[in-house]
Amino acid sequence: MKVVVLAGGLGGSRFARALAESLDPSDVTVVGNIGDDLEVAGLHVSPDLDTIVYTLAGVLDERRGWGRADETWNARAAAEEVGAETWFQLGDRDLGLHVARTEALRRGEPLSAVTAKLAQALGVGATVLPATDDRLRTWVVTPAGEFPFQEWFVRRGHRDEVDGVRFEGAAKARAAPGVLEALEAAELIAIAPSNPFLSIGPILAVAEIREALESRRVPALAVSPLIGGRAVRGPADRMLARLLGGTGPAQVTDCYKGLIDVLVIDEADADQDAGIQTIVTKTLMRDAPARRRLAEAVLGVPV
Amino acid sequence: MKVVVLAGGLGGSRFARALAESLDPSDVTVVGNIGDDLEVAGLHVSPDLDTIVYTLAGVLDERRGWGRADETWNARAAAEEVGAETWFQLGDRDLGLHVARTEALRRGEPLSAVTAKLAQALGVGATVLPATDDRLRTWVVTPAGEFPFQEWFVRRGHRDEVDGVRFEGAAKARAAPGVLEALEAAELIAIAPSNPFLSIGPILAVAEIREALESRRVPALAVSPLIGGRAVRGPADRMLARLLGGTGPAQVTDCYKGLIDVLVIDEADADQDAGIQTIVTKTLMRDAPARRRLAEAVLGVPV
Numbered sequence: 112m113k114v115v116v117l118a119g120g121l122g123g124s125r126f127a128r129a130l131a132e133s134l135d136p137s138d139v140t141v142v143g144n145i146g147d148d149l150e151v152a153g154l155h156v157s158p159d160l161d162t163i164v165y166t167l168a169g170v171l172d173e174r175r176g177w178g179r180a181d182e183t184w185n186a187r188a189a190a191e192e193v194g195a196e197t198w199f200q201l202g203d204r205d206l207g208l209h210v211a212r213t214e215a216l217r218r219g220e221p222l223s224a225v226t227a228k229l230a231q232a233l234g235v236g237a238t239v240l241p242a243t244d245d246r247l248r249t250w251v252v253t254p255a256g257e258f259p260f261q262e263w264f265v266r267r268g269h270r271d272e273v274d275g276v277r278f279e280g281a282a283k284a285r286a287a288p289g290v291l292e293a294l295e296a297a298e299l300i301a302i303a304p305s306n307p308f309l310s311i312g313p314i315l316a317v318a319e320i321r322e323a324l325e326s327r328r329v330p331a332l333a334v335s336p337l338i339g340g341r342a343v344r345g346p347a348d349r350m351l352a353r354l355l356g357g358t359g360p361a362q363v364t365d366c367y368k369g370l371i372d373v374l375v376i377d378e379a380d381a382d383q384d385a386g387i388q389t390i391v392t393k394t395l396m397r398d399a400p401a402r403r404r405l406a407e408a409v410l411g412v413p414v
Numbered sequence: 415m416k417v418v419v420l421a422g423g424l425g426g427s428r429f430a431r432a433l434a435e436s437l438d439p440s441d442v443t444v445v446g447n448i449g450d451d452l453e454v455a456g457l458h459v460s461p462d463l464d465t466i467v468y469t470l471a472g473v474l475d476e477r478r479g480w481g482r483a484d485e486t487w488n489a490r491a492a493a494e495e496v497g498a499e500t501w502f503q504l505g506d507r508d509l510g511l512h513v514a515r516t517e518a519l520r521r522g523e524p525l526s527a528v529t530a531k532l533a534q535a536l537g538v539g540a541t542v543l544p545a546t547d548d549r550l551r552t553w554v555v556t557p558a559g560e561f562p563f564q565e566w567f568v569r570r571g572h573r574d575e576v577d578g579v580r581f582e583g584a585a586k587a588r589a590a591p592g593v594l595e596a597l598e599a600a601e602l603i604a605i606a607p608s609n610p611f612l613s614i615g616p617i618l619a620v621a622e623i624r625e626a627l628e629s630r631r632v633p634a635l636a637v638s639p640l641i642g643g644r645a646v647r648g649p650a651d652r653m654l655a656r657l658l659g660g661t662g663p664a665q666v667t668d669c670y671k672g673l674i675d676v677l678v679i680d681e682a683d684a685d686q687d688a689g690i691q692t693i694v695t696k697t698l699m700r701d702a703p704a705r706r707r708l709a710e711a712v713l714g715v716p717v
Contacts, residue, residue: 189510
């Protein structure tokens with residue numbers, strides 16, 4: 112079964128891994144968020160694409176939830192030694208990937224080609240694509256002002272409440288090569304349990320991708336990022352409460368109106384009205400058996 | 415005694431260290447070559463300034479002659495793992511310095527201010543300045559074509575014979591803040607035993623610096639980079655032979671016509687005519703006593 116997954120960071124990556132482990136990985140295409148990409152000293156960093164690739168390659172630092180396992184921090188120590196601002200943490204191996212990516216981008220290769228090459232080099236069988244090769248950046252609107260995503264998330268520790276998000280460049284962004292083709296060929300479209308506003312929002316802000324989902328001829332589902340009304344990680348629950356008035360399945364469904372046929376929710380939320388057909392299962396992907404169970408629930412979805 | 419040293423890479427750095435160890439380091443200003451600066455994935459790398467700073471800070475890898483001691487190479491391994499071209503070698507700690515420098519340059523700080531800050535942070539007592547804050551790049555003219563310095567030196571292993579050098583940007587380059595002031599205040603100007611064409615040439619290509627040397631009112635000397643007609647390291651001897659017809663003191667003097675009053679030469683070259691007043695001593699700086707001996711010969715120079 113050919114599946115396209117829209118995914119953000121850790122939750123999205125683990126879900127993509129769940130599907131890639133349960134299917135022929137070459138049948139899985141992961142469309143990753145690039146709204147939180149940033150430049151560090153001119154190096155192009157794609158945190159979500161990297162988390163996806165590292166997770167699928169099995170080299171993610173699982174404890175930290177980002178970056179590579181067996182990482183060292185000598186570059187960072189040297190930068191700090193000379194008084195550099197190091198609010199965005201880069202491990203040595205991670206930095207090597209960013210250098211490789213940036214060199215390729217500077218040679219004129221599009222991000223999609225570079226990402227495919229990096230994933231392949233790390234032995235990833237699934238196809239990993241950025242939503243777009245164009246510049247698209249997430250800005251977070253807060254009572255304290257508007258911030259680039261990483262500034263708000265990392266530097267300010269996402270402590271400011273969010274009144275809205277804005278996707279700079281989205282109006283002109285085209286889907287990256289391969290994305291629309293994969294959606295066209297898909298037998299199932301799955302939105303990963305990622306933050307609907309910050310991880311999936313930037314992907315759906317690309318009009319061609321949103322339209323492809325709206326006009327789909329195959330089933331589409333989303334996996335709720337909530338368990339018992341709480342986000343497993345990150346600020347999704349706070350944002351749902353503030354922006355949509357609640358932290359239940361219904362608010363997640365609201366985020367994907369017209370784009371999904373089914374919402375996959377955790378047993379802890381089974382008593383809530385989702386406003387759409389649901390699949391109830393355990394959604395926490397703490398290990399391989401848990402990933403497998405979720406993948407089977409999703410792939411067996413009767414729509 | 416206030417001294418200004420014009421210096422390139424390893425030989426120049428060791429000579430600067432020799433003087434900084436023999437004088438009050440705050441009386442020593444090192445004007446470094448930036449003709450071999452380059453961008454790696456957009457990171458600004460200043461190989462000679464770094465060798466100078468690392469040497470003065472006592473953190474240079476003495477065996478390799480460049481980069482930091484106790485270096486690790488995980489970034490490079492990760493870049494190679496994903497198929498990146500890694501002809502220009504960057505260690506992890508070195509990379510951290512480049513990230514710090516590049517961030518500061520991108521904030522709009524001039525290279526001179528950044529270099530001063532890096533040196534200070536690493537505990538260097540001498541003042542280290544780039545010859546210019548403007549873009550100045552060395553191109554090497556060879557029978558196989560014209561190459562940016564690092565392309566010829568590192569990537570092609572400096573195997574092509576050199577027919578000439580060209581300093582892109584030199585015509586418009588101004589001396590970096592502090593350079594002319596240091597030359598004005600100097601009681602001695604010393605050209606380090608660096609490659610006259612590739613290390614000192616770019617510094618002297620800044621018209622304000624050359625003019626300051628031409629109109630000096632204090633003694634100026636150069637230390638020959640040759641021992642027994644051979645360069646201690648690098649292609650200086652091959653270049654002197656091809657471009658000036660010999661590898662003796664006279665050819666070194668030719669490089670600095672009108673700019674020096676004395677040439678410091680090694681005992682091995684004492685039988686050669688230098689065409690200028692000489693000081694004969696041991697010039698190889700293999701350890702601290704050797705550095706001290708050379709510094710004393712230079713600082714005792716009767717002119």
